[in-house]
């Protein structure tokens with residue numbers, strides 16, 4: 001009997017609640033498919049700051065490294081917002097990305113038909129949106145050198161944005177690989193008219209394109225892309241971009257769908273290892289109330305089944321179960337047109353298991 | 357009789373056509389108000405590359421520096437897209453910003469009622485949007501040191517994002533000053549959870565806030581702001597942010613209105629000097645056809661009247677003239693629901709003059 005080890009890091013806020021439902025779904029999948037999922041729980045973010053005095057304890061890193069994949073809930077909350085940098089929840093997130101070499105962040109933004117009304121965009125603009133943002137996650141201005149010093153005009157602060165060819169090439173290849181399995185259209189987003197790192201980015205993208213003659217590559221400036229995502233998001237199949245631009249554009253793309261409580265993400269290392277987490281945050285305002293939407297976490301688990309364990313059919317089944325529950329009209333509060341009819345976290349998890 | 361010297365830089369593509377209409381409107385304003393506008397024409401962008409071998413000839417800098425304000429059309433086109441950096445049209449744009457010390461870019465995104473249908477967002481989401489993005493324009497990653505060298509993992513490219521307190525303070529003050537004249541709500545956008553420059557930015561914003569007790573300051577992360585602009589743009593009054601984030605967010609905000617052919621911008625130096633230009637580009641695909649929308653350039657001229665010449669009433673009159681022409685149903689092709697009824701550049705310019 002095949003065994004997969006899953007590191008489970010529920011994190012803060014609604015993290016533990018939504019993770020519980022994802023684990024329930026996974027366990028059911030395990031039974032059905034005859035595989036064993038072994039869960040090991042670890043602390044990250046605010047809860048780890050409180051318990052271990054650091055947002056990313058060594059023990060958590062070990063648990064994650066020994067696992068075949070990682071499921072993450074969410075980190076952060078007002079309690080830790082005023083902390084100094086090394087004691088902030090998101091430092092744990094940045095740390096685990098770097099420690100595990102999770103260089104490729106995959107964020108689908110898919111407009112499911114039954115959810116079109118939730119978008120702030122016109123139905124004819126968003127209906128049919130089905131795009132993926134591939135974001136570089138361990139380089140660029142996020143991890144470049146930082147400086148702070150006194151100068152003649154007061155304090156000075158510096159951030160270095162740095163990329164080498166190899167870092168660019170491996171994420172561009174992920175972009176092409178993802179596009180190849182879809183509509184074969186890759187848009188590489190940069191700011192080549194201003195940034196040196198973008199000029200190198202574009203050059204590498206052009207070079208790598210030779211290996212993917214079946215995929216159509218085009219380039220778009222980041223400001224133009226922010227415009228086009230608003231104007232006509234259906235034009236996009238796969239977008240590949242660097243860390244900072246990807247942070248902004250993937251959140252913008254997510255919000256187009258109007259239902260960020262439904263969006264999953266994968267952060268992949270070389271090979272099949274990956275970390276899977278919902279796109280939404282820890283929502284401290286509704287934590288502990290049992291009303292959070294667990295679907296993004298459940299869909300993240302589906303991505304894990306597909307991308308880390310190669311269990312494509314099981315992944316499809318989980319996704320189908322989620323859509324069928326939505327089509328039957330069930331909604332958590334965040335996506336309900338009529339809030340009085342909204343169901344809770346546990347009920348939503350149960351319905352997905354039932355549909356499965 | 358008061359005389360104002362205006363440097364007119366039509367640039368490339370549709371630049372000359374739309375500029376002509378703006379100059380016509382200005383001349384009419386001059387007659388009515390009893391002031392003289394003295395125009396001096398200069399070359400910038402592609403046309404300057406072709407004629408002078410550089411996108412920003414010394415002569416153009418002199419013309420601009422001797423003027424009281426600058427009107428710019430647009431730069432760029434496919435002809436120069438493959439040129440090396442120093443021979444690209446946008447290098448002229450970046451150069452003139454730096455040469456003239458234009459550190460404050462002011463970009464209103466206002467949803468005019470008669471244009472609501474042009475937006476890709478739902479009417480109830482965009483109707484009433486009236487926000488201004490104040491973007492730092494001469495610092496940050498745009499003007500930091502750039503490097504390119506060979507490393508162990510191939511070529512390496514670096515961009516330095518650098519800000520000092522004084523640069524941050526003066527743009528934050530512009531943000532507060534603009535907000536003070538409006539709804540008194542300023543959102544400062546940064547990425548303080550990752551960037552050192554953003555942490556300094558936030559610290560300076562907090563310090564300067566003490567001088568503006570009547571304005572409400574809040575902070576928003578750039579990714580959250582990209583989301584909120586899509587979800588609920590009406591929440592914003594004034595946004596102030598650094599150069600790169602401002603480039604992305606101001607374009608995103610512009611596109612919310614669905615009518616980028618109508619949006620004006622000002623780039624201000626200390627004092628009353630400024631450069632005024634439409635938000636849209638040079639649109640090489642429709643250049644020379646007489647169908648471009650001149651309204652953004654005309655509205656930019658109105659901003660010049662107000663911000664550089666203190667001619668508030670004349671500025672109001674130009675803006676009112678533009679709205680009345682739109683309310684009467686006249687549209688250029690870019691904003692026409694029925695393209696067969698669209699009017700041309702000259703006709704639109706003439707109608708605005710008539711309404712004036």
Ligand SMILES: CC(C)[C@H](C(=O)O)[C@@H](O)C(=O)O
Pocket residue numbers: 090093094247549550579
């Ligand atoms: C919390 C923050 C550091 C993080 C990022 O900017 O990468 C978040 O916004 C994300 O996109 O996962």
Ligand SMILES: CC(C)[C@H](C(=O)O)[C@@H](O)C(=O)O
Pocket residue numbers: 193194223446449450603
């Ligand atoms: C052309 C380009 C260099 C410029 C910028 O990025 O500043 C443009 O996008 C703008 O916003 O005026």
